[in-house]
Amino acid sequence: MLKTLSDCYYYQLENKPKKDAFTQKENGKWVSLSSEEFINKARKYSAGLINLGLKKGDRVAVISNNRTEWHLTDLAVQQLGIINVPLYPNITEADYEYILNDSGAKVVFVSDEEILAKILNIRGNVPALEHTYSFNAISGQKNYAELLMQEVDEGAIDSARKEINADDVATLIYTSGTTGNPKGVMLTHNNLVSNVLGSEDRLPLGDDQRSMSFLPLCHVFERMIDYLYIYRSVSIYYAESIDKLVDNLKEVKPHMFGTVPRLLEKVYDTIVAKGTALTGMKKKLFFWALELGLKYDPLIDGGAMYNFKLKIANKLIFSKWREALGGNVVALVSGGAALQPRLARVFTAARIPVLEGYGLTETSPVIGVNSLLPGGSMIGTVGKPLSNLDVKIAADGEIIVKGPSIMKGYYNQPELTKEVIDDEGYFHTGDIGELIDGKYLKITDRKKEIFKTSGGKYIAPQVMENKFKESRFIEQVMVIGEGEKMPAAFIQPDFLYLKDWCERKKIVYTTNEEMVKNEAIIARYEKEMISLNADFSNFEQIKRFELIGQAWTIDSGELTPTLKLKRKNIMASNQDLYDKIYR
Numbered sequence: 072m073l074k075t076l077s078d079c080y081y082y083q084l085e086n087k088p089k090k091d092a093f094t095q096k097e098n099g100k101w102v103s104l105s106s107e108e109f110i111n112k113a114r115k116y117s118a119g120l121i122n123l124g125l126k127k128g129d130r131v132a133v134i135s136n137n138r139t140e141w142h143l144t145d146l147a148v149q150q151l152g153i154i155n156v157p158l159y160p161n162i163t164e165a166d167y168e169y170i171l172n173d174s175g176a177k178v179v180f181v182s183d184e185e186i187l188a189k190i191l192n193i194r195g196n197v198p199a200l201e202h203t204y205s206f207n208a209i210s211g212q213k214n215y216a217e218l219l220m221q222e223v224d225e226g227a228i229d230s231a232r233k234e235i236n237a238d239d240v241a242t243l244i245y246t247s248g249t250t251g252n253p254k255g256v257m258l259t260h261n262n263l264v265s266n267v268l269g270s271e272d273r274l275p276l277g278d279d280q281r282s283m284s285f286l287p288l289c290h291v292f293e294r295m296i297d298y299l300y301i302y303r304s305v306s307i308y309y310a311e312s313i314d315k316l317v318d319n320l321k322e323v324k325p326h327m328f329g330t331v332p333r334l335l336e337k338v339y340d341t342i343v344a345k346g347t348a349l350t351g352m353k354k355k356l357f358f359w360a361l362e363l364g365l366k367y368d369p370l371i372d373g374g375a376m377y378n379f380k381l382k383i384a385n386k387l388i389f390s391k392w393r394e395a396l397g398g399n400v401v402a403l404v405s406g407g408a409a410l411q412p413r414l415a416r417v418f419t420a421a422r423i424p425v426l427e428g429y430g431l432t433e434t435s436p437v438i439g440v441n442s443l444l445p446g447g448s449m450i451g452t453v454g455k456p457l458s459n460l461d462v463k464i465a466a467d468g469e470i471i472v473k474g475p476s477i478m479k480g481y482y483n484q485p486e487l488t489k490e491v492i493d494d495e496g497y498f499h500t501g502d503i504g505e506l507i508d509g510k511y512l513k514i515t516d517r518k519k520e521i522f523k524t525s526g527g528k529y530i531a532p533q534v535m536e537n538k539f540k541e542s543r544f545i546e547q548v549m550v551i552g553e554g555e556k557m558p559a560a561f562i563q564p565d566f567l568y569l570k571d572w573c574e575r576k577k578i579v580y581t582t583n584e585e586m587v588k589n590e591a592i593i594a595r596y597e598k599e600m601i602s603l604n605a606d607f608s609n610f611e612q613i614k615r616f617e618l619i620g621q622a623w624t625i626d627s628g629e630l631t632p633t634l635k636l637k638r639k640n641i642m643a644s645n646q647d648l649y650d651k652i653y654r
Contacts, residue, residue: 088107096311118223130154132171132178134180150228158170159632164189174243180206181204239260254482257478261475269476271302277303282300284309285319286331292436325399343543346358364384366416402424406427409537411540415450440454472500525555525556544599546563559652623641
């Protein structure tokens with residue numbers, strides 16, 4: 072029975088060991104560590120940490136891309152009762168300084184020179200930091216491999232594992248936050264283990280399977296699903312990068328992986344663009360199959376004729392989609408943001424089931440997720456809540472949750488903890504939702520993001536934004552208008568698609584900024600909005616918008632590392648456009 076996170080790794084070794092437990096590309100070749108090799112290496116690593124003077128309760132930070140060394144470090148610290156503090160590789164020096172000081176991390180492990188440079192720049196401002204090690208070989212820099220040269224005191228490591236309690240803090244995960252400083256979420260061993268066990272039946276897991284890992288391991292979604300893979304002896308292969316993901320999928324031929332809606336949107340747009348470029352019967356056949364897929368519903372039998380047509384579409388068209396993902400996919404898990412229902416329909420119809428889930432860092436993370444079990448999936452919802460959770464809809468529509476995976480609290484911030492966990496132990500998610508048929512959880516918006524127009528009408532921006540992003544012309548969109556007479560929007564175009572459209576229409580431009588001021592382009596977006604508005608009531612419809620000439624990015628401060636909108640920052644940087652719309 073699992074009690075701590077290190078038990079996941081040892082359970083695999085003792086029950087169904089793998090030859091390719093962890094695999095990554097090294098010098099152009101896939102290199103694997105077996106379950107036994109991995110644990111032996113992690114134990115040497117733990118010995119090195121002991122010799123550094125680290126002890127139970129100390130904090131160690133990891134700033135790295137996804138790789139075998141990330142999980143090696145995780146096991147090495149977890150089995151000693153040391154707290155892992157994972158950080159994104161792409162945040163600012165100011166964020167690193169704040170988090171390292173707040174957590175009191177004594178050691179930092181970094182993957183490469185770029186991250187190392189940021190840490191060296193702030194090190195003088197982080198008094199608790201004693202050591203910095205790198206995973207890559209960097210001249211003049213201590214390498215993590217030096218810690219693997221120690222004599223292993225097997226008894227000391229086994230004793231340390233036994234001394235860890237299920238309610239001990241295992242990790243501090245700092246939420247990216249859309250406002251203010253990040254908050255350190257204290258997750259215990261039991262928080263994460265209970266979420267692993269509670270999610271186990273939602274995925275069609277088998278010990279002959281391979282998974283692809285590319286979402287950041289510092290984010291709780293990918294990390295928890297990795298623990299589930301480890302526990303169930305699913306091999307983990309690390310993608311080299313997002314840019315090489317397509318090639319890696321074809322090489323590894325994974326059976327499952329976690330993804331985010333934006334990536335699926337990009338895949339879908341690419342597929343449709345290729346279909347649009349076809350001619351004659353091939354083009355007709357492509358869009359015939361696409362229309363069939365967009366009508367798919369797992370809870371409704373489409374009838375003998377529909378099922379027959381879908382079978383033909385799968386053989387002629389959708390088989391190529393599956394081949395592009397390696398040909399073996401049995402399920403994808405989507406999280407981090409709302410998934411457009413049309414994507415769930417068409418990919419699932421194409422025998423690439425997309426299981427949308429929902430949760431927060433504070434809930435370790437899964438609250439609900441769809442599954443392939445009979446009646447386990449309803450498109451447009453995040454599935455049924457996990458059986459070990461008590462999920463309710465409060466009087467104001469907020470989703471509240473109680474159970475073993477709810478965080479211990481925010482590190483050093485007891486008052487903030489009291490604001491989100493009530494006296495009965497329910498965590499208040501800040502999300503608005505409902506239970507369809509009393510069992511399927513549907514998210515409708517963020518409580519704090521719903522706003523009123525001056526006419527007293529409530530606007531739910533996320534619902535609208537998710538719909539608008541179905542357009543191939545739109546990369547990002549933010550609905551605005553609190554206290555104003557009508558809602559409006561800032562729209563960041565999909566510049567790649569827009570440039571292709573301009574070439575076809577022989578529209579000349581030199582920069583993105585020039586493009587978004589072009590009258591023909593604005594007119595095309597006006598036409599697009601008329602079509603997209605059709606799904607909304609008159610008071611919700613976007614009558615005015617402004618196109619943004621600069622892409623919203625993490626580095627520019629408009630997006631969080633999980634690509635959520637930083638609404639306050641976007642508003643501040645576009646105040647002139649806001650005034651143009653309303654003043």
